Amino acid sequence: MKFSCEKYLLQAAVNMASRCAASKSPIPALEGLLIQAGAGVRVTGYDLKKGIYTSFPADVAEPGSIVLSARLFGDIVRSLPDGVVTVYIQDGMTVRIVCGPSDFSIVGSDSGEYPELPGVDRENYIAVPQNILSKMIRQTSFAVSDNESRPVYTGELFEVKGEHLTVVAVDGYRLALRREKVESGQMEDCSFIVPGAALNDLEKLCGDTEDPVEITVGAKHISFALGDTVLVSRRLEGEFLNYSKSIPSEFSTTVQADRDELTKAVSRVSLIIDERTKNPLRLCLGDSVIRILCTTGIGRGEDQCPVKGAGSLEIGFNNRYLLDALKAAPADELKLCFNNASSPCVILPADGSDGFSYMILPVRLKAGV
Numbered sequence: 001m002k003f004s005c006e007k008y009l010l011q012a013a014v015n016m017a018s019r020c021a022a023s024k025s026p027i028p029a030l031e032g033l034l035i036q037a038g039a040g041v042r043v044t045g046y047d048l049k050k051g052i053y054t055s056f057p058a059d060v061a062e063p064g065s066i067v068l069s070a071r072l073f074g075d076i077v078r079s080l081p082d083g084v085v086t087v088y089i090q091d092g093m094t095v096r097i098v099c100g101p102s103d104f105s106i107v108g109s110d111s112g113e114y115p116e117l118p119g120v121d122r123e124n125y126i127a128v129p130q131n132i133l134s135k136m137i138r139q140t141s142f143a144v145s146d147n148e149s150r151p152v153y154t155g156e157l158f159e160v161k162g163e164h165l166t167v168v169a170v171d172g173y174r175l176a177l178r179r180e181k182v183e184s185g186q187m188e189d190c191s192f193i194v195p196g197a198a199l200n201d202l203e204k205l206c207g208d209t210e211d212p213v214e215i216t217v218g219a220k221h222i223s224f225a226l227g228d229t230v231l232v233s234r235r236l237e238g239e240f241l242n243y244s245k246s247i248p249s250e251f252s253t254t255v256q257a258d259r260d261e262l263t264k265a266v267s268r269v270s271l272i273i274d275e276r277t278k279n280p281l282r283l284c285l286g287d288s289v290i291r292i293l294c295t296t297g298i299g300r301g302e303d304q305c306p307v308k309g310a311g312s313l314e315i316g317f318n319n320r321y322l323l324d325a326l327k328a329a330p331a332d333e334l335k336l337c338f339n340n341a342s343s344p345c346v347i348l349p350a351d352g353s354d355g356f357s358y359m360i361l362p363v364r365l366k367a368g369v
Helices: 007-018 070-079 130-138 196-205 259-270 321-329
Strands: 002-006 032-037 041-046 050-056 059-062 064-068 082-090 094-099 103-106 125-129 155-161 164-170 174-181 184-186 190-195 212-217 221-226 227-233 253-256 281-296 299-317 335-339 345-349 358-359
Touching: 002 007, 007 032, 007 041, 007 050, 007 070, 007 082, 007 335, 032 070, 032 299, 041 125, 041 130, 064 070, 070 094, 070 103, 130 174, 130 196, 130 212, 155 196, 174 321, 190 321, 196 221, 196 227, 212 253, 212 259, 212 281, 253 259, 259 299, 259 321, 281 321, 299 321, 299 335, 321 358
Parallel strands: none
Antiparallel strands: 002 059, 002 082, 032 041, 032 064, 041 050, 050 227, 082 094, 094 103, 125 184, 125 212, 155 164, 155 190, 164 174, 174 358, 212 221, 221 227, 253 299, 253 335, 281 299, 335 345, 345 358
């Protein structure tokens, strides 16, 4: 194997594929990157749960393949001066990496030891713009559970119905839902669960562009193709929450608030919260205002936010859960919907659209403030 390419091309590919290289594995090859030179160069990282492979043009003098340490190879490539890099197998499993005055020799391993990534049939797919998909992930991922005892909730539900894609995350205390219209694809109505770790990688791969991400669903795996880069992930199996029946549809109290004003008020009062005691915020709804209060062992904080509407309700929330939803909500004006102090709060767009829904379970309040 021998190829030459611009350093920035190789570095970008190594950085992307390294996201899925195992940090520690009983299979040593998985701690490396599979480098394959043919018509171009393809770099693959895989940890048996998810994998990324990406291709780029290069001047290939001799086709071939080898596995190189993801950490060491990545560090070397990043440290090289700008210019043309030449990578070639010099002797046995020794790989030479040369760029200008920089010259490294490292030991690789046989590419035959590298597990093959699962294939996904492209017959069932949809295309979503990268900027839209990255927003949908970012605006819901805060509600993904980290409780491995319920693995199905460590991922997000993707549901395709007609022309719409709905993404839902739930962790037992809150729910986050985003919905967008999907205009292109060949996918029948279906649903599948994508691990949160894979979605975190996918969000970082997506750019602020309308170039498409092609989502292909197989029996056990899903692939996300972004041009010359593909992320493949296993599907999570299990019964996901029936979100449509879990979100209340009728409310006794509804108020409208400016997202930024409410976020700032909640953030200010949250300064008084001691992480050890995690006292809840107390929201007091009145005529055209929400008062926000909290008393902890280190002091007391109070603020307020003007709202449109009126109510008479005191309800408690975990401050971080409330802030996560407010910061993620993709609208300037929000509708906050309540029933009573023991029922969840639902946050919706004030314009009546169905692009997002956030639901937060309340915290029982003690008497007094």
